Amino acid sequence: MAGAVVRRGGGRPLRRSGWVQLLVVGLSAWLVGCAAEKPVPAPLQDYAPKLKVASDWSRSIGAPPAYLSMVRAGHQLAVANRDEVLLLEATTGAEQARLPVNGRIETGVGFDGRHMAVVTEASDLVVLDASREVWRLRLASPVATAPLVAGGRVFVLTVDRRVEAYDLLDGQRLWVHRRPGEPLNLSQPGVLMAYKDTLLVGVGARLVGLDPLQGSVRSDLAVAASRGVNEVERLSDLVGPAARVGDTICLRSFQVAVACVNAERANLLWSRQQSGYQGLAADADVVVAADSSDRVTAWKRSSGDLLWSTERLRNRGLSAPVSFAGAVVFGDGEGWLHFLDRSRGETLLRLPTDGSAVAAPLLRDAHRLWVLTRDGRLQAFRPE
Numbered sequence: 001m002a003g004a005v006v007r008r009g010g011g012r013p014l015r016r017s018g019w020v021q022l023l024v025v026g027l028s029a030w031l032v033g034c035a036a037e038k039p040v041p042a043p044l045q046d047y048a049p050k051l052k053v054a055s056d057w058s059r060s061i062g063a064p065p066a067y068l069s070m071v072r073a074g075h076q077l078a079v080a081n082r083d084e085v086l087l088l089e090a091t092t093g094a095e096q097a098r099l100p101v102n103g104r105i106e107t108g109v110g111f112d113g114r115h116m117a118v119v120t121e122a123s124d125l126v127v128l129d130a131s132r133e134v135w136r137l138r139l140a141s142p143v144a145t146a147p148l149v150a151g152g153r154v155f156v157l158t159v160d161r162r163v164e165a166y167d168l169l170d171g172q173r174l175w176v177h178r179r180p181g182e183p184l185n186l187s188q189p190g191v192l193m194a195y196k197d198t199l200l201v202g203v204g205a206r207l208v209g210l211d212p213l214q215g216s217v218r219s220d221l222a223v224a225a226s227r228g229v230n231e232v233e234r235l236s237d238l239v240g241p242a243a244r245v246g247d248t249i250c251l252r253s254f255q256v257a258v259a260c261v262n263a264e265r266a267n268l269l270w271s272r273q274q275s276g277y278q279g280l281a282a283d284a285d286v287v288v289a290a291d292s293s294d295r296v297t298a299w300k301r302s303s304g305d306l307l308w309s310t311e312r313l314r315n316r317g318l319s320a321p322v323s324f325a326g327a328v329v330f331g332d333g334e335g336w337l338h339f340l341d342r343s344r345g346e347t348l349l350r351l352p353t354d355g356s357a358v359a360a361p362l363l364r365d366a367h368r369l370w371v372l373t374r375d376g377r378l379q380a381f382r383p384e
Contacts, residue, residue: 039293039314039315040315041314041315041316041317041332041333041334042294042311042312042313042314042315042316044336044350045312045347047346047347047348047350049348049349050341050348050349051325051326051327051339051348051349051383052349052383052384053325053339053349053351053369053381053382053383053384054381054382054383054384055351055379055380055381056091056368056379056380056381056382057092057093057379057380058093058377058378058379058380059088059093059377059378060376060377060378061079061081061086061372061376061377061378062081062082062083062084062376063081063082063375063376064079064080064081064082064359064360064372064374064376065080065081065082065104065105065106065107065108065118066106066144067106067107067108067144067145067146067188067189068108068359068360068361068372068374069107069108069109069146069189069360069361070108070109070360070363070370070372070378071108071109071110071111071146071363072090072111072363072365072370073111073112073113074090074113075089075090075091076088076089076090076096076111076113077089077090077363077370078109078111078116079108079109079372079378080101080105080107080108080109080118081105081376082104082105083100083101083104083105084098084099084100084101084105085097085098085099085101085105085109085116085118085128086098086099087099087116087130088378090365090368090370090380091367091368091380093378093380096130097130097131099116099128099130099131099132099133101118101120101126101128101133102133103120103121103122103124103126104120104121104122105118105119105120105121106118106119106120106121106142106143106144107119107143107144107145107146107147107189108146108189108360109146109147110146110147110148110149110154111149112149112150114129114130115127115128115129115134115149115154115168116128116129116149117147117149117154118146118147119139119142119143119147119156122138123138123139123140123141123142123143124136124137124138124139125137125138125139125143125147125154125156125166125171127149127154127168127171134169135170135171136171137166137171139156139158139164140158140162141158141159141160141162142158142159142187143156143157143158143159144159144187144188144189144190145157145189145190145191145192145240146189146192147192148192148193148194148199149168150194150212151194151212152167152168152169153165153166153167153168153174153212154166154167154168155192155199155201155212157190157191157192157201157202159185159186159187160185161178161179161185161203161204162176162177162178163176163177163178163192163199163201163203163208163210163215164176164177165212165215174215175214175215176215177201177203177208177210177215177217179203179204179206179208184231184232184235185237186235186237186239186254188237188239188254188277189239189240189241189361190202190237190238190239190240191207191238191239191240191241191242191251192240193242193244193249194212195209195244195249195263197212198210198211198212198218198219198263199211199212200242200249200263202237202238202239202240202242202251204236204237204238205222205223205224205225205226205236205237205238205253205256206220206221206222206223206238207219207220207221207223207238207249207251207261207266208220208221209263209266218266219266220266221261221266221267221268222268223238223251223253223257223259223261223268223271224236224253224256224257224259224271225256226256227256233255235254235255236253236254236255236256236257237253237254238251238252238253238254239251239252239253239254239277239278239279240279240320240361241279241280241320241361242279242280243279243280243281243282243287244263244282245282245283245284245301247262247263247264247265248260248261248262248263248269248282248301249261249263250280250282250287250301251279251280252274252276252277252278252279252280252289254277255275255276255277255292256273256274256275257271257272257273257274258271258272258274258276258280258287258289258297258299259271259272260282260287260301260304269304270299270303270304271304272299272304272306274289274291274297275291275292276289276290276291276292277292278290278318278319278320279320279321279361280320280321281320281321281322281323281328281329282301282323283301283323283342284301285300285301285342286298286299286300286301286307286323286328286342286343287299287300287301287304288321288323288328288340288342289321290313290318290321290330293314293315294313294314294315294316294317294318295309295310295311295314296309296310296311296312296313296318296330296340296345297309298328298342298345307343308343308344308345309345310340310345312345312347313330313332313338316332316333316334316336317332317333317334317357318330318331318332318333319331319332319358319359319360319361319362320361320362321362322361322362322363322364322369323342323364324339324362324364324369325339325369325383326342327339327340327341327342327348327349328340328342329362329364329369330358331353331357331358331359331362331371331373332357332358333357333358334355334357335352335353335354335355335356335357335358335373336350336351336352336353336358337349337350337351337352337353337358337369337371337381338350339351351381353371353373353377353379354373354375354377354379355375356373356374356375356377357373357374358371358372358373358374359372359373359374360372360373367382367383368380368381368382369381369382
């Protein structure tokens with residue numbers, strides 16, 4: 001099957017060079033042996049609300065891109081639909097700019113407070129400011145991860161594990177980092193983030209620290225070891241979003257493990273097996289993640305000791321979580337937000353969105369939680 005793109009359920013493809021496409025229905029089918037039917041979601045259980053969070057504002061942004069994400073810089077929120085990049089006032093949702101992009105947008109948005117960057121289905125990297133398109137160029141490979149705009153540069157992580165840096169003002173390519181990898185690549189948003197003056201990138205199952213000016217390697221840490229008997233089972237790429245708490249970065253290795261590393265010393269603090277494919281949440285005390293069947297587990301952040309595990313949200317199509325308002329929050333495939341107690345995992349609150357899947361990683365600051373659904377409804381929530 002040389003030159004195949006094996007596409008999982010939910011629009012997340014596994015790619016090989018060549019880009020011929022095959023359709024395989026259902027993520028769970030791949031991971032547990034091609035089950036004939038989609039698992040039935042766990043029914044919602046009765047609970048006594050113990051938290052007060054209210055809807056702050058809501059607006060439709062239009063049909064979102066395949067790899068949904070949004071980013072906040074200061075008081076502004078950048079988000080994209082399939083055809084446009086929108087700049088919103090984060091506290092009110094008021095539209096500040098709406099910029100059309102010539103081509104269907106594929107990724108989430110990179111944003112530094114002034115410039116925005118997206119990648120289209122045709123692999124065009126497009127950079128815009130608040131009034132116009134600044135430049136675009138054609139990349140050699142598709143992209144699933146939102147570009148990172150920082151320090152006068154645009155950084156791109158392609159699905160074949162290339163890291164590229166471009167000058168923000170004129171699009172000149174500054175450097176490329178590439179490590180030969182497995183023939184099968186995971187087309188799912190990966191890890192691309194700034195840590196102090198270092199660019200942290202997930203290259204396969206390794207967390208690589210790069211000099212953002214030169215592209216030279218400062219650190220290279222194996223987060224997980226691939227395992228399995230075939231190419232799909234051996235995939236162990238780092239997937240986003242990762243969570244940073246001070247010098248600690250906690251992150252997921254696809255279908256293998258959850259781990260925390262010390263980014264300053266570039267050493268592995270702990271790793272625990274878990275066969276999930278979404279990002280995770282972390283704060284000063286706990287790390288929380290869901291596995292591939294949506295069993296939710298929490299570990300002590302400092303040591304990796306197990307704190308609790310629950311199956312009350314099993315098979316509900318959970319999003320990557322965030323820590324917010326003293327709880328850990330998941331969205332699900334039916335548009336519900338589940339606020340779980342960090343210390344015990346019990347349900348503190350459940351809120352509806354628009355009834356479609358919460359399909360983008362949740363975004364929050366100290367005062368608000370922003371939620372984007374598959375039908376393009378963007379909502380902000382705040383504690384009461």
